Amino acid sequence: MPKPARGPTPSLVPRPVEISIRELKTHCMNCSVRELCLPVGVDQDGMRQLDSLVSERMHVKKGDAIYRAGDPFVSLFAIRVGSCKSTVLGEKGYEQVSGYHMMGDIVGLDGIGSGQHGGEAVALEDTEVCVLPFHRLEDLARQVHSLLHNMHRILSREIGRDENVMLMLGSMRAEERLAVFLLGLAKRYRERGYSETEFVLRLTRADIGSYLGLTLETISRLLSRFQASGLLQVQGRVVKLLDLTALKELAGQRF
Amino acid sequence: MPKPARGPTPSLVPRPVEISIRELKTHCMNCSVRELCLPVGVDQDGMRQLDSLVSERMHVKKGDAIYRAGDPFVSLFAIRVGSCKSTVLGEKGYEQVSGYHMMGDIVGLDGIGSGQHGGEAVALEDTEVCVLPFHRLEDLARQVHSLLHNMHRILSREIGRDENVMLMLGSMRAEERLAVFLLGLAKRYRERGYSETEFVLRLTRADIGSYLGLTLETISRLLSRFQASGLLQVQGRVVKLLDLTALKELAGQRF
DNA sequence: GCCGAGTCTTGACATGCGTCAATGAAGACG
DNA sequence: CGTCTTCATTGACGCATGTCAAGACTCGGC
Numbered sequence: 235m236p237k238p239a240r241g242p243t244p245s246l247v248p249r250p251v252e253i254s255i256r257e258l259k260t261h262c263m264n265c266s267v268r269e270l271c272l273p274v275g276v277d278q279d280g281m282r283q284l285d286s287l288v289s290e291r292m293h294v295k296k297g298d299a300i301y302r303a304g305d306p307f308v309s310l311f312a313i314r315v316g317s318c319k320s321t322v323l324g325e326k327g328y329e330q331v332s333g334y335h336m337m338g339d340i341v342g343l344d345g346i347g348s349g350q351h352g353g354e355a356v357a358l359e360d361t362e363v364c365v366l367p368f369h370r371l372e373d374l375a376r377q378v379h380s381l382l383h384n385m386h387r388i389l390s391r392e393i394g395r396d397e398n399v400m401l402m403l404g405s406m407r408a409e410e411r412l413a414v415f416l417l418g419l420a421k422r423y424r425e426r427g428y429s430e431t432e433f434v435l436r437l438t439r440a441d442i443g444s445y446l447g448l449t450l451e452t453i454s455r456l457l458s459r460f461q462a463s464g465l466l467q468v469q470g471r472v473v474k475l476l477d478l479t480a481l482k483e484l485a486g487q488r489f
Numbered sequence: 490m491p492k493p494a495r496g497p498t499p500s501l502v503p504r505p506v507e508i509s510i511r512e513l514k515t516h517c518m519n520c521s522v523r524e525l526c527l528p529v530g531v532d533q534d535g536m537r538q539l540d541s542l543v544s545e546r547m548h549v550k551k552g553d554a555i556y557r558a559g560d561p562f563v564s565l566f567a568i569r570v571g572s573c574k575s576t577v578l579g580e581k582g583y584e585q586v587s588g589y590h591m592m593g594d595i596v597g598l599d600g601i602g603s604g605q606h607g608g609e610a611v612a613l614e615d616t617e618v619c620v621l622p623f624h625r626l627e628d629l630a631r632q633v634h635s636l637l638h639n640m641h642r643i644l645s646r647e648i649g650r651d652e653n654v655m656l657m658l659g660s661m662r663a664e665e666r667l668a669v670f671l672l673g674l675a676k677r678y679r680e681r682g683y684s685e686t687e688f689v690l691r692l693t694r695a696d697i698g699s700y701l702g703l704t705l706e707t708i709s710r711l712l713s714r715f716q717a718s719g720l721l722q723v724q725g726r727v728v729k730l731l732d733l734t735a736l737k738e739l740a741g742q743r744f
Numbered sequence: 745g746c747c748g749a750g751t752c753t754t755g756a757c758a759t760g761c762g763t764c765a766a767t768g769a770a771g772a773c774g
Numbered sequence: 775c776g777t778c779t780t781c782a783t784t785g786a787c788g789c790a791t792g793t794c795a796a797g798a799c800t801c802g803g804c
Contacts, residue, residue, distance in 0.1 A: 322652045326741025328660045332652050344652060346645035352652070372641070376631045386627070389644040390601035396651035397577045397587050397599060397607070403658035404702030405583045408761070439782065447659030449762060454783055470770070470782080486581025663791070694752065704792060709753055725752080725800075745804100752799070759792080769782070774775105 261285050270338030270425065271312050272366070272384055280378040287374055290365040294318075300341065300355040300363060307345030309365045313337050316361025317436050319445075320344075322353040331445040333395075334358075334419075334437060337426055340366075343392050358436040403447045406486075411446045412456050413485035416466070420475060431478070435471040516540050525593030525680065526567050527621070527639055535633040542629055545620040549573075549612040555596065557609045562600030564620045568592050571616025572691050574700075577608040586700040588650075589613075589674075589692060592681055595621075598647050613691040658702045661741075666701045667711050668740035671721070675730060686733070690726040 262273045262281050273281050291314065294300055300311050303323045313335055320333040320341055332353060335341050345351040346368065375382035402411050424430035435442070439450040439457075446453070457468045465481055467474040475481065517528045517536050528536050546569065549555055555566050558578045568590055575588040575596055587608060590596050600606040601623065630637035657666050679685035690697070694705040694712075701708070712723045720736055722729040730736060 322656045324653075324656050324660065324741060328656055328741070330656050330659050332655055343645060344649050347642045347649055348646070352649055372637065376634075376637065379631075382627065382631065385641075386644070387602045389641070389648070390598060391603070393644070393647050393651060394599050394602055394607055396648060396655060398579075399655050400587055400651060400658060401577045401579050401583055401585050403655060404585050404699070405579065410581075438780090444659070450782080451763085451784085452761060455761095458783075486579060486583070693750090705752080706754085706793085707791060710791095713753075747802105747804090749802095750800085753797085755795085757793085757795105760790100761788105762790090763786105763788080765785090767783085769780105771780080772778085774777095 267338035274384055275380045283374055287370050288364045292363050292365055294357040294361045296357055296359050298357055301351045302354045305351045307349050307351055309367050310340050310342045311363040313339050314362040314364055316359050318355045318357045320355045331441050340388055408448055408452055409456055413481045417481055417485055431475040435473055522593035529639055530635045538629055542625050543619045547618050547620055549616045551612055551614050553612055555610040556606045560606045562604050562606055564622050565595050565597045567619040568594050569617040569619055571614050573610050573612045575610045586696050595643055663703055663707055664711055668736045672736055672740055686730040
C-alpha cells in the first residue's frame with residue numbers, strides 16, 4: 235500500500251544537537267494542523283507516543299489514490315498537506331464523491347468496520363499524509379485518554395457530517411445545496427487560517443455535482459447564475475464569495 | 490436469531506436455584522440480541538462489567554422520544570425490543586428521517602462529537618432500550634479489548650451505512666431507492682431471525698419518503714406499481730416480497 | 745360500535761433538473 | 775509553443791418526480 239519513504243525516517247527521540255527542519259516539521263508537536271487533527275488536547279508524552287506510531291508519511295501525487303476500494307483496511311490517514319476527495323462505490327457502477335478532505339482531516343474511517351475500504355480516496359493535488367496503523371492507534375488510545383476521546387469525536391463527527399449531507403441530498407434544492415457547499419468550504423478554510431471568501435475549488439464541476447447529487451451542467455449554470463446575481467465571482471476554479479449574507483440566506487441560515 | 494422468547498429464556502450457564510425471569514432477561518448475557526449488539530465477542534467477565542454499567546433500561550411508548558434535538562449527550566441507547574426512527578434537523582425547518590433502527594441497534598451516536606444530539610429518536614412502537622452512559626462505556630472499553638473494537642466497528646459501520654444512503658440519495662432513481670430500502674429491511678429481519686419476505690413497515694409512507702428523499706405520494710405510487718408488476722404484495726403496512734430476484738435486479742444487485 | 749384524526753391512494757398538472765449536443769477555455773506535456 | 779485532452783459553458787428539450795386536491799381507508803379512543 236504505502237509508498238516507500240523517500241529519505242531516512244526522522245528519529246523519534248529528540249536528538250541532542252542538529253535537528254533538521256524536516257525533522258521538526260514531521261512531528262505532530264510541530265505540525266501546523268495539530269489543532270485540527272488527532273493530537274488535539276493530547277499531552278506532550280502522548281504526542282511523542284503518537285509520533286512514534288506514525289511510522290510512515292506518504293507522498294501522494296495529484297490523481298493518485300491513497301487507498302482503493304477493496305484494499306484491506308490497515309491504517310487511517312491524516313492529511314498533512316494537500317487535499318483529496320473520497321468516493322463510495324455502488325455495485326451497479328454507481329460512483330459518488332462522498333467527501334472533500336483537507337489538512338488535518340482523517341480519511342479511511344469507513345474501513346474500520348468491514349476490514350476493507352468501501353471506496354477510494356484520491357489526491358486532488360500533491361499531498362502528504364501520515365499513515366496511522368489502526369491497531370497500534372487503538373492500543374495507544376487505550377492508554378492515552380484524550381486520544382481515545384479524539385478518535386471517538388472524529389468518528390462521531392463524520393457521522394454528523396454524513397447525516398447533514400443526507401439532509402442536503404434528501405431535502406434541498408439545487409441552489410441551496412450549492413450554497414451550503416460553498417459556505418462549508420468557506421468555514422473550513424477559515425478554520426485553517428485561510429481566507430473564507432476567496433479560494434480555489436480543487437474539485438471539478440463534475441465532482442461537485444456528484445457530491446451534491448446534481449449534474450455538472452447544473453453546477454455550471456448555478457455558478458453562472460450566482461455570479462450574475464452578485465453573490466460571488468467565479469473564474470474557472472477560483473471563487474470569490476461576495477455576499478455571504480445572501481448565501482447564508484439561500485442555505486437556510488445554516489452557517 | 491431467535492424470535493423474542495415468549496416464555497422464560499433458557500439460561501446459558503445453568504445456575505443453581507431461583508433466578509427471576511426478569512433478572513435473566515435483563516442481562517446482556519441472556520439478551521436475545523447480544524449477537525448483534527455491543528457484547529459481540531466480549532467474554533463473560535467483560536459482559537458482566539458491561540451489564541453492571543447498564544444502570545437503567547428505559548421503556549419508551551410509541552411516539553415518544555428516546556432523545557431530542559439539543560439534549561446534552563450523555564448516553565448511547567441499545568434497542569432491546571421494538572424499533573425507532575432517527576431524524577436530523579436542519580435550521581431552515583428541514584427535518585428528515587435519517588435511520589430506522591431495530592433490536593440490537595445502537596442509537597445516539599451522532600451526539601458523541603458535539604456533546605449534544607443533533608436530531609431525535611422516536612419510538613415507532615412500544616420499545617425498550619438499554620441506557621449506556623458513554624463515559625463509563627469508554628472507560629470500560631479501555632480495559633475490555635473486544636468492547637473497544639466493537640464500539641469502533643459500530644461507529645464505522647454507521648459511517649458506511651450513511652455513505653450508502655448518500656449514494657442512494659445522490660445517484661439513484663425513485664424505484665431503485667425503494668427497492669434498496671425494502672431489501673435492506675429484508676436483510677435485517679433475516680439477520681434477526683424473522684421472515685425476510687414478510688414484514689410490517691413500521692414507518693409511514695411519509696417517513697419512508699423522507700428517508701429516501703421522495704414524497705409520500707411517490708412511495709405510495711411505487712408500492713402500487715411494484716404490486717401490479719408482481720414484485721410484492723402490500724396491504725397497508727404489511728408487505729410480502731414475492732420476487733426478490735427482480736427486486737435485486739432493480740436495486741442493482743446490491744444484495 | 746362509531747367518530748375523528750391520521751394515513752393512504754389516485755389523478756391531473758407543473759416544474760426543476762437531467763440529457764443531449766455543440767462550442768469554447770484552460771491545463772498538461774512534449 | 776502548439777497540440778491534445780480534460781474541463782466548463784450554454785441552449786433546447788423531455789421526463790421523473792413534486793405539488794395540489796379529493797376521496798377512501800384504518801385504527802385508537804370513548
